[in-house]
Amino acid sequence: MVFSSLVFLFAYLPITLLAYYLVPRQGRNIFLFIINLIFYGWGEPKLVLLMVFNIFFNYIGGYLVDKYRSDEKKKKLFLILTCVLDIGILAVFKYTGMITETLNMLPFLNIPELQISLPIGISFYTFQTMSYVIDVYRDDAPVSKSFINFGTYVALFPQLIAGPIVRYRDVAYQLTHRRETIEQFTKGVLLFMVGLGKKVLIANQMGTLTSAIFATTDENGVVGTWAGIIAYTFQIYFDFSGYSDMACGLGNMLGFEFLKNFNYPYIARSITDFWRRWHISLSTWFKEYVYIPLGGNRKGAKRQIINLLVVWGLTGLWHGAAYNFILWGLYYGLLLILEKFVLKRFLEKLPSFIQHLYTLFAVIIGWGLFYFTDMSQLGEFFVDLFNFGNGICGEQAFNLILNYLPLLIVAAVASTPIGAKLYARISGTKFIWIPETLFCIVVLLISTASLVDQSYNPFLYFRF
Amino acid sequence: MYSKDNSSKYFKYLPAFVFLIFIFGMAVWFLFNPKSEYSSAEKRYLSEFPKVSAESVLNGKFGTEFESYFADQFPSRSFWVGLNAYYNLDIGNNGANGVYNCKNGYLINKPVSTDNQIKKNTQAIIDFKNSVDTPVTAMFVPSTGYIAQDVLPSVHNEYNDDEYFESSSKAFAENGIDFVDLRQTFKDAYKSGSQLYYKTDHHWTTLGAYTAYNELCRQLDITPAPKDKFKVETYGGFYGTTYSTSGFWFTQPDNIEIWNNPENTDKNINVKITEGKNTEEYGSMYFYNHLKEDDKYPVFIDGNHALTEITNSNADGGTILLVKDSFSHSLVPFLAENYSKIILVDMRYYKSRVARIVKEENPERILFLYGIDNLATDTDLVWIN
Numbered sequence: 001m002v003f004s005s006l007v008f009l010f011a012y013l014p015i016t017l018l019a020y021y022l023v024p025r026q027g028r029n030i031f032l033f034i035i036n037l038i039f040y041g042w043g044e045p046k047l048v049l050l051m052v053f054n055i056f057f058n059y060i061g062g063y064l065v066d067k068y069r070s071d072e073k074k075k076k077l078f079l080i081l082t083c084v085l086d087i088g089i090l091a092v093f094k095y096t097g098m099i100t101e102t103l104n105m106l107p108f109l110n111i112p113e114l115q116i117s118l119p120i121g122i123s124f125y126t127f128q129t130m131s132y133v134i135d136v137y138r139d140d141a142p143v144s145k146s147f148i149n150f151g152t153y154v155a156l157f158p159q160l161i162a163g164p165i166v167r168y169r170d171v172a173y174q175l176t177h178r179r180e181t182i183e184q185f186t187k188g189v190l191l192f193m194v195g196l197g198k199k200v201l202i203a204n205q206m207g208t209l210t211s212a213i214f215a216t217t218d219e220n221g222v223v224g225t226w227a228g229i230i231a232y233t234f235q236i237y238f239d240f241s242g243y244s245d246m247a248c249g250l251g252n253m254l255g256f257e258f259l260k261n262f263n264y265p266y267i268a269r270s271i272t273d274f275w276r277r278w279h280i281s282l283s284t285w286f287k288e289y290v291y292i293p294l295g296g297n298r299k300g301a302k303r304q305i306i307n308l309l310v311v312w313g314l315t316g317l318w319h320g321a322a323y324n325f326i327l328w329g330l331y332y333g334l335l336l337i338l339e340k341f342v343l344k345r346f347l348e349k350l351p352s353f354i355q356h357l358y359t360l361f362a363v364i365i366g367w368g369l370f371y372f373t374d375m376s377q378l379g380e381f382f383v384d385l386f387n388f389g390n391g392i393c394g395e396q397a398f399n400l401i402l403n404y405l406p407l408l409i410v411a412a413v414a415s416t417p418i419g420a421k422l423y424a425r426i427s428g429t430k431f432i433w434i435p436e437t438l439f440c441i442v443v444l445l446i447s448t449a450s451l452v453d454q455s456y457n458p459f460l461y462f463r464f
Numbered sequence: 465m466y467s468k469d470n471s472s473k474y475f476k477y478l479p480a481f482v483f484l485i486f487i488f489g490m491a492v493w494f495l496f497n498p499k500s501e502y503s504s505a506e507k508r509y510l511s512e513f514p515k516v517s518a519e520s521v522l523n524g525k526f527g528t529e530f531e532s533y534f535a536d537q538f539p540s541r542s543f544w545v546g547l548n549a550y551y552n553l554d555i556g557n558n559g560a561n562g563v564y565n566c567k568n569g570y571l572i573n574k575p576v577s578t579d580n581q582i583k584k585n586t587q588a589i590i591d592f593k594n595s596v597d598t599p600v601t602a603m604f605v606p607s608t609g610y611i612a613q614d615v616l617p618s619v620h621n622e623y624n625d626d627e628y629f630e631s632s633s634k635a636f637a638e639n640g641i642d643f644v645d646l647r648q649t650f651k652d653a654y655k656s657g658s659q660l661y662y663k664t665d666h667h668w669t670t671l672g673a674y675t676a677y678n679e680l681c682r683q684l685d686i687t688p689a690p691k692d693k694f695k696v697e698t699y700g701g702f703y704g705t706t707y708s709t710s711g712f713w714f715t716q717p718d719n720i721e722i723w724n725n726p727e728n729t730d731k732n733i734n735v736k737i738t739e740g741k742n743t744e745e746y747g748s749m750y751f752y753n754h755l756k757e758d759d760k761y762p763v764f765i766d767g768n769h770a771l772t773e774i775t776n777s778n779a780d781g782g783t784i785l786l787v788k789d790s791f792s793h794s795l796v797p798f799l800a801e802n803y804s805k806i807i808l809v810d811m812r813y814y815k816s817r818v819a820r821i822v823k824e825e826n827p828e829r830i831l832f833l834y835g836i837d838n839l840a841t842d843t844d845l846v847w848i849n
Contacts, residue, residue: 001527007534010490017484042527186480193483208560216578395622402619403557433475440479444486446551452535452544453561453711 001042002161003246004199006451012039013250016157020254021180029152029175032254036155040121047119050089055151057085058129059144062136066143079137083130090126093119098321121161123318125154127285132168134289141169149175158250162243164261164281171256180255188252190436191245193443198242200447202411204454206235209404210371213397217380218390224397225384231404233367234411237266240279266415269355270347271335271362282318286311301341308340309333319370324378328369335362490539497539504758505708510536542713549711558617563710567615570663571706571715572608573837575623580840586632588846589832590639595849596822598785598830602636603644603680604629605668605791605835608661610647611654628836642683649679662718665704666837667761670721673795681802684829686781689801694723703758720760722750725801732778733800738771739813749774749797764793770813779804785827787811787818787848789838811844818848 001008016035023031041048061082068074091099093116100111132150135141144150153175159166213220213228220228244261251258261281268274275283294307309330316329339347347355368385372378384390393401401408413419426432502509514520514529521527538544552560559565564572593600609616610623629647636643653675654660660672668676674691681688702718730747737744746766754762765772768790783805786792789812796806807825809818822830834842 005531006538007531010487010494010538011534014484014487014491018488042524044524045522045527046524182477182480186477189480189483193479205557399619399621403559406556433478436479437482440482444483445547448490449544449548449551452538452541453548 001039003243003250004196004204004447004451006448009448009451017253029146030148032157033148033152033155036152036157036160039157040155040160043120044117050093050119050122051125051155052151054086054089054125054129055154056147058082058133058154059147059150061085061133062143062150065133065137069139075137079133082133086126086130086133090122092116093122095317095321098323118321124163124165125160127165127282128168129154131165131285131289135167135169141167141172144168144172156251156256158247158254158256159258162240162247163279164244164247164258165285166258166281167285170259174256178255184252184255184257188249189440190249191252192249193440195242195245195247195249196447197443198238198245198414200450201443202407202414203235203237203239203242204450205404205407206231206238206411209400209407210235212400214371216394216396217377217384219394220384220397221391221393222385222388223393224401225381227393227397227401229364229368229371229381229385231408232371233266233364234408234415236367236370237262237415238411264415264417266360266363267356267417268359268363269352270339270344270359271332272339272344274359274363275332275336282315286315290314304340305337308337312336320373322373324369324373324375328366331366331369493539494534494537497537499537503536503541505542507708542711545711546713549713553712558619561710563706563712564609564617564620565710565712565715566612566617568663569716570608570612570615570661571710571712572612572616573666573706575607575609575621576837576840578624581842582628582632582836582840585834585839585842585845586635588848590635590641591849592818593639593641593830595819596830598822598827599642600640600830600832601642601644601680601684602632602832603646603676604632604839605672605676605833606647606650607835607837608666610836611650611660625836628840644676644680644683646676646679649675662702662704662720664702664707664715664718665759665761666706666835667704667791668794670723670794673791674723674798677795677798680799680831686802689725689798693801694725697722697724699755699760699763701758702760704761705759708759720755720763722763723797724750725797727778728776728800732776734773734775735765736773736775737766737769738773739769749800761790761793765796765808767793768810768813769808770810770815772808772810774800774806774808776800776804781828783807783825783827785809785818785821785825785830786833787830787845788833789835789842791835791838792833795833811848812842 001012003009019035020028020031037048037052040051061078064078065075065082068078096116103109104111132141132144132153136143144153153166153168153171156166209231210228213224213231217225241262248258248260259281261279263277263280265274265278268277291307291311294310295303296307297304312329312333313326314329315332316326319325319328347358350358368381369378372381426435499512500510501512511529511533513533514526516526519525520529549561552558553565559574562574564570564574566572589600589602606625606629607623609620610625613623625647629645633643633645650660650672658671658675659669660675661668678688699720699722700717702720704718707715707717728748733747733749735746735749737746749765751763751766754760754767761767765774774796779800779802781803784799784803784807786796786806786808788808788810792808796808799806805825807821807827809821811818821827834845839845
């Protein structure tokens with residue numbers, strides 16, 4: 001089930017909210033645990049078992065790590081066992097196809113291809129459960145005393161299928177001690193509305209524009225091709241950050257407070273800056289659980305470069321089981337290395353608009369690597385970006401750009417903190433509820449209209 | 465002063481209140497809203513509440529089907545579709561749903577994709593022609609957007625009818641097929657103020673069909689029935705296909721005209737409709753019961769059927785075989801003035817061999833009549849060979 005669907009908005013959510021607040025406080029976690037499983041199992045109920053299994057062995061893993069806290073060897077053994085099982089399951093369900101395909105390229109091998117469908121959200125919840133065991137091992141988080149509470153944390157529906165990746169230590173206290181308030185609920189509603197608007201009113205439209213333009217790749221011309229990839233740049237940001245906003249908003253409605261996952265990434269002045277603003281929970285995860293354990297920057301420049309490449313290769317691979325994602329990850333790894341060791345000094349002296357331009361250019365090219373999973377299409381795309389031989393702008397592409405111009409402008413403005421700054425200025429005033437309420441009404445009406453119109457509404461981030 | 469502060473304290477929760485009212489309100493409305501079986505605007509049966517069984521729940525079928533049930537039975541669906549349509553129009557995206565909202569109340573389908581079936585279908589007609597001895601004529605109807613250029617929105621995709629007509633007509637000429645090219649005739653008639661197409665439907669009007677009939681007769685060298693032979697009946701409230709797909713509910717309905725020859729009665733007219741093994745006979749080409757519906761176009765020969773045979777014992781000519789789409793429906797009443805027997809085959813539904821009809825009925829001519837937009841998407845015509 002996705003948040004931006006009629007069933008979620010008008011059946012699951014009202015029932016869940018009503019029941020949640022009717023259930024006495026002690027029962028709320030177990031209620032959430034059950035309702036989460038229904039949410040998760042809606043499309044493919046069998047995969048609930050996999051998730052419950054995952055919750056179970058990580059809970060046990062955490063318990064054992066804690067139990068042998070004084071026995072360094074056993075403690076480490078249980079940590080490694082749990083992590084290997086976590087990564088093993090993720091690898092089987094996510095990367096089997098990719099691995100067999102790669103091995104089959106060898107002339108003497110012919111492994112039959114297994115059709116394993118990717119369980120929704122597995123990349124997200126695996127990372128969450130791993131963070132728990134590692135944190136318990138490092139003594140950064142208390143061991144969970146209750147299987148139900150731990151299960152509620154892993155399967156919490158707001159962040160279950162598309163993040164943010166919430167670390168156990170960030171919500172451990174909230175799991176047992178949260179106090180829901182109307183203030184927080186209202187804040188959650190507003191955040192949810194922002195997210196729903198981003199997803200349905202901007203990202204979906206940008207998605208239509210992207211696929212309309214790339215439906216005819218050879219007729220677009222240079223401007224058309226750029227417009228297509230810029231539309232995709234907007235789509236992926238509004239889709240993903242909209243989803244994160246909805247997740248945080250729903251969390252608020254249930255009394256939780258999650259950390260921010262996006263911080264206006266497209267106004268970054270460098271790639272380093274961009275990755276501090278984009279999918280923050282993921283970069284934090286890799287930094288804490290991979291980069292720093294590998295030695296980070298403490299073991300000399302050579303080792304740091306290797307560490308960065310490992311982290312970014314893995315980051316790419318996390319996004320999808322295809323080589324273009326690894327390429328995309330390494331592309332960022334290389335850019336970050338380049339910035340750290342060479343570019344940083346020069347970049348900082350340049351006027352800020354050039355810094356922005358450089359960053360946006362690199363990011364947009366990056367989304368090209370991300371969008372075209374087929375290597376030959378990817379090659380053609382890069383030629384189309386700079387080859388005026390195909391004309392400046394195809395007729396259809398030009399018409400599409402004109403049709404979507406107002407939305408493209410809205411998307412561009414909404415990618416900057418202008419709106420948030422304006423809101424911060426007036427948010428203390430007495431009549432702030434008027435624009436807030438109007439905003440809710442508009443987003444609710446237009447989103448519902450759009451969702452009724454298009455019953456087809458797949459989420460981009462399900463692939464991960 | 466105190467009370468004022470107090471009220472604003474509660475007003476700040478209004479967004480949450482509105483949100484809850486909305487989602488709970490719609491949920492309750494959904495529960496009590498009578499469910500409908502059929503959507504006439506979409507011409508399809510709506511999903512019903514899915515069967516619950518251990519198996520369907522466990523394999524996820526129930527979840528998926530419940531979602532489509534929920535979307536299909538959502539309260540006041542057409543209101544939401546309309547809101548979405550006008551919202552997209554207002555933010556500058558005319559044609560977001562495949563239909564342009566044009567001047568003078570025209571709702572016109574966007575041009576067909578350049579990657580289409582026209583070449584394949586043209587070749588199918590040629591191949592069929594080469595397999596029979598009967599003379600073959602083809603007539604394609606230009607798309608509304610190509611003829612009514614002046615009403616299109618300023619940002620619109622090009623209608624490539626010229627390219628399609630020229631390549632087909634060249635291929636037909638090389639293979640001895642007469643091609644009735646309606647482009648100039650229609651452009652001239654449109655310029656002189658004739659309404660050749662409906663505003664809310666993709667079909668041509670009865671006047672459009674009559675204009676094409678005249679051109680066809682000229683090329684076949686037969687005398688068309690004069691206009692004054694017909695009594696024009698006009699019916700209002702026609703909401704056609706582009707209306708229902710677009711969601712532009714504020715558009716004015718069309719009038720639909722029936723040009724009725726008063727001399728025709730059930731004494732001389734016989735309409736035989738065959739669908740599968742079932743054949744029914746009627747004494748008129750007009751099926752007035754369809755005027756009760758929003759989409760009134762099936763008033764002509766009862767709409768699409770696999771095989772329709774029209775005989776007119778008053779007509780002098782012989783038999784003509786039409787391989788056609790629905791554009792022909794409003795044209796055959798005119799053609800029936802000339803041919804004593806018209807056999808209409810709709811390849812979308814007719815699954816037997818057309819060559820056998822040719823052999824048995826020995827028609828004096830075979831006419832392929834398609835709207836160019838239909839020809840671009842049709843994947844059934846190729847089965848004629």
